Amino acid sequence: MQDKPLRFTGRVGLVTGAASGLGRDAALALAAEGARLVLFDRDAARLAETAARCEGSQAVAGDVTRAADMDRAAAALDALGPATLLVTAAGTLGPTRPLPEVTEAEFDQVFDVNVKGTWLALKALLPRMAAAGGGAVVTIASGSGIVGNAVFPTYSASKGAVVLMTRSVAVGHAMQGIRANTVCPGQIETPMLRGVFEQLGDRAAGVEAMFRAKNPSARFGEVQEVTAAVLFLLSDAASYINGVALPIDGGRLA
Numbered sequence: 482m483q484d485k486p487l488r489f490t491g492r493v494g495l496v497t498g499a500a501s502g503l504g505r506d507a508a509l510a511l512a513a514e515g516a517r518l519v520l521f522d523r524d525a526a527r528l529a530e531t532a533a534r535c536e537g538s539q540a541v542a543g544d545v546t547r548a549a550d551m552d553r554a555a556a557a558l559d560a561l562g563p564a565t566l567l568v569t570a571a572g573t574l575g576p577t578r579p580l581p582e583v584t585e586a587e588f589d590q591v592f593d594v595n596v597k598g599t600w601l602a603l604k605a606l607l608p609r610m611a612a613a614g615g616g617a618v619v620t621i622a623s624g625s626g627i628v629g630n631a632v633f634p635t636y637s638a639s640k641g642a643v644v645l646m647t648r649s650v651a652v653g654h655a656m657q658g659i660r661a662n663t664v665c666p667g668q669i670e671t672p673m674l675r676g677v678f679e680q681l682g683d684r685a686a687g688v689e690a691m692f693r694a695k696n697p698s699a700r701f702g703e704v705q706e707v708t709a710a711v712l713f714l715l716s717d718a719a720s721y722i723n724g725v726a727l728p729i730d731g732g733r734l735a
């Protein structure tokens with residue numbers, strides 16, 4: 482039987498949030514298909530575990546909200562070769578309270594990680610992709626970036642910003658050979674999702690039941706179901722797909 486051809490041999494790129502959940506799984510899958518990656522996360526210990534499983538890749542521990550940390554990631558990328566791939570998975574949920582009850586510090590934290598962190602990664606990668614003759618970006622937004630969310634409204638607002646930042650890259654950088662798409666997962670089984678339920682305390686069982694009841698597939702997604710879409714959108718098979726915000730949610734937003 483012939484082996485499946487690798488889609489990313491010789492490609493170099495950055496994955497943020499690579500220590501856990503969706504970012505880790507995307508990194509493992511990209512590396513398995515030949516990409517050499519800079520893996521970025523603030524959780525140095527778990528990042529090292531990911532890096533140990535990604536041949537030819539390098540871990541850079543840092544905070545996506547800090548330009549100086551992103552500069553270190555960019556320098557590591559330059560050492561690997563011309564960068565043409567970007568996945569932004571670092572994200573934070575923030576408070577599960579109505580907007581009037583959110584503190585200024587909490588609001589700033591959510592927007593710093595989800596919006597500024599995505600912007601800093603784009604700011605580092607887009608000029609490098611343009612210099613390389615093109616590239617592909619997949620940001621990880623959320624279904625809550627498409628429709629409002631009463632349980633975590635600050636997060637929802639920040640993910641809406643990620644969707645339109647990505648679409649702005651799609652329309653602004655297409656002529657440089659760069660495609661930018663965003664995936665909008667529903668509830669996916671990761672440490673972040675479990676954190677939601679922990680944070681909700683007494684309300685957790687009711688919210689989990691509500692999430693499941695509203696989903697036509699009546700289940701949460703698995704990380705591999707998001708990774709498959711991320712790799713497709715990064716790959717040459719998606720060469721004419723640009724600016725899409727793709728729900729991956731079992732039909733929740735249908």
Ligand SMILES: NC(=O)c1ccc[n+]([C@@H]2O[C@H](COP(=O)([O-])OP(=O)(O)OC[C@H]3O[C@@H](n4cnc5c(N)ncnc54)[C@H](O)[C@@H]3O)[C@@H](O)[C@H]2O)c1
Pocket residue numbers: 497498499500501502503504521522523524543544545546569570571572573574594598621622623624665666667668669670671672673674
């Ligand atoms: N799990 C879901 O149900 C779900 C649904 C929709 C969207 N998302 C989004 O997918 C992305 C990945 O989420 P996940 O579920 O894999 O969560 P996760 O908590 O498993 O992983 C998130 C990673 O981001 C890193 N991170 C957070 N803040 C950072 C910072 N300031 N600097 C560097 N790294 C930082 C964390 O250390 C962690 O490794 C997030 O953007 C999240 O909002 C998740």
